[in-house]
Amino acid sequence: MYPIGTPGTPWGENEKRQWLELQSVKRSYAEEVLTKLTALPETLTRVQYGALPYDTERYPLYALLSKSPTDGAPWVLITGGVHGYETSGVQGAILFANEYSAAYNGKVNFVIVPCVSPWGYETINRWNPKAVDPNRSFKSDSPAAESQLLMDFVNSLPFDITLHVDLHETTDTDNSEFRPALAARDAIEQKTWNIPDGFYLVADTQQPCIALQEAMIREVKQVTHIAPADDSGRIIGETLLSEGVIGYDKKALFLCGGFTNAPMCSTTEVYPDSPSATDEICNLAQVAAIGGALRYLLSDTNAQ
Template sequence: MAATTQRFYPIGAPGQPWGAAEKAEWHARQRVQRNYAADVLTVIDRMRERFDVRQYGELDYGQDGKYPLFAVRSRDWDDALPVMLVTGGVHGYETSGVHGALQFLDQRAGDYAGKANLLVAPCVSPWGYERIHRWNADAIDPNRSFRENSPAQESAALVQLVAPIRDKAAMHIDLHETTDSDETEFRPALATRDGNPFEPGEIPDGFYLVDDTENPQPAFQQAVIEAVAKVTHIAPADANGEIIGSPVVAEGIIRYPFKPLGLCAGVTNARYTTTTEVYPDSPRATPQQCNDAQVAAVRAAIDYALAHG
């Protein structure tokens, strides 16, 4: 297995976790492949007439530059209304998480004026977005770092942003993708970073959701699955009845313990929480279809939370 890991990710020594030198070598390999300001910030800027746009932090990655972090809020925020939180781009390489959140804001967020307070952070990890990577510049996965005293700047900034609505949020949907590069790049890198052997897995073909083991909401998850199924196909279980190594509890639904793992979807105490997983590498899905699936998931999640309190 060690040889397999090295073939995929030849940094460091087999079985030895990375130190500062290996992380520096990994960092030096990363290249900017797209532009956060052009792709994301210009879109957010065009929304200022309709929404409150607020900077909630700034990443400082030295020679790599600084990245302002923005959230979009309902213009007429009303403390009497339920709060709905939408996050995207926690893993910067998961494209439809970012652009799905932006599309929802542009096309459908207005539907909820006077019904709910919306708080949307479309691109939590802009450094990762530009380099199409899962980690941040310090080789840390933000989506294992949503806790107090977080080692990830991205996660710490979002924790601070949502602190005022932590106990007020009714729903939080975190928009993600599962890609073929998880198996060819990111899981091998993770194994190598941590000094573990790489054990190949299987990428599911289709959309699925991650529910919270400690706060399961099966009817809520099912409502989201039903809405997305009208847009794109739902991932089937593998031969072991699993998706990415977790038992399938209902069509297209698995469970993780959000808060213990430091996942973004556990950043509030909302009753209704979920993580979407779009599969952009499927021959049966286009990039626009992936964005549309994220929008359908957000709308279904908000609608269910509004209907069921």
Template sequence: MNTIYHIGTVGQRWGQPETAQWLSEQQIKRSFFDDVLPAITALQHDFDLEQYGELDYQPVCGKRYPLFAVKSRNWQSDKPTVLVTGGVHGYETSGVHGALRFLQTKAQAYSDKLNVLVLPCISPWGYETINRWNPDAIDPNRSFSADGKAAEAQLVRQYLAGLNVHFALHIDLHETTDSDNSEFRPAKAARDGTINNNWNIPDGFYLVDDAEHPCPALQKAIIDQVAKITHIAAADENGQLIGENIEQFGVINYAKASLGLCASVTEAPLVSTTEVYPDSPSATPEQCILAQVAAVTAALDYLLR
């Protein structure tokens, strides 16, 4: 199904007026400062908090958003280091709250064997406006290459480079939602002057492995654990999920570095991107959060094995 977006002219890329119109239509719908930031600061008794940057969006919404990393306490250079990222797409709620729940309930149990680093909410303006893009109509999850344009992504890159550590594993927490078809994919096609063809939204959890450096055994270990929490997405009639061929049950592959995806930011040998489906009639918001936690712990257990 082709969906024509209400901003712009079909076949023509957006200019500044179209981007400004899009931004003028975005509204604050929930609060990073009420929902997320207090949960992060409450972790300071058990973890080290580091503010790695700030997004000054005062001209847009009158706010500055502090960006925090949460680190396990007994950080040691001889232990493997793992990264968990959430909220690269701020509208993907369980990515943010799954990262926080992992910190609240599971992370300390791993800190004797692993250095654990969590960036729970990379795109707080996107969280507040329930948005995939930042205020410049740029997708942070296509901006993790050196020439990426989203400040959300570049601040993460600079922070991680400054740590000067080698990551053994990176799990990036995402969702696929019905609004991908109703809003975000049509908007992207309009912005880029292309034609949108909606894909089938998978009903259930799935993973995106790295086509350039696949680790299928890790993906299977995650799927096996998450299946105990919520259902795994079945392939569509074309044997695909979101237009990509199935590599194994519940897993597709993307070329992550080529696309500038967050999951390419560390060059870790073990990488996975989760995709939870919060709009499923068969899954609750709590199940979505628990599925993210299960994915993270399954990945860490796989690494330790």
């Protein structure tokens, strides 16, 4: 039984306050994220699009944009750290921006948001301080400042997003902490499943673009292993659409991957708790997924 709340009763403000009091800072957003955004390649510029209201000085929010956009080139959105505890989403986005993005200059324009949820990054949390999941909050009048600020920023840009890659992880703590907390908070039963050992993708069931997902899987295979289906032929309870690919209705679930209306989108899921995983492998898997998506985008654009 989860240590907060009464079984069968959803949390009120008192329980959410109890939960918040148990959280603590475990790492530094300033040291691990912001310092890495000070020496960008010449092709990118840093733009502050807001700050989290919990502590505006501690948690400024940044996007990295193409400094001299190429007319006619597609705009690509890369988001990391929507769930702050999913480390390679943040560090993979930064690694791609700093070391790989310049290779696409003149072909692709970028909006890279490395850490959507810096409070979650520091406290290694899925939720924000209000016990709200930002990745279920991409909707009008969002209850999550992280989601609302990102939506307001991206929707204010004078161009459409063609491709959105949202970088995530699936961790053992999903089963040991975050799903039990969700069950307690909402007084609901949670389905159980084994955490898949390996990388997988979540497509949008409304526009799955399987060829895009397959191109990403091919690239990631060169870095790490792809999650196999379980004994029921599923990954985290969902039917496979292709090898290592499942689907969610991203708009219906108010997921980050669904808010832009981009015709191409994919959510990565790295497994950092695998016996064969390292921080470097996890970050490079995120980079490989982005690379596969970009190569597919450019080949698809050229074919039109």
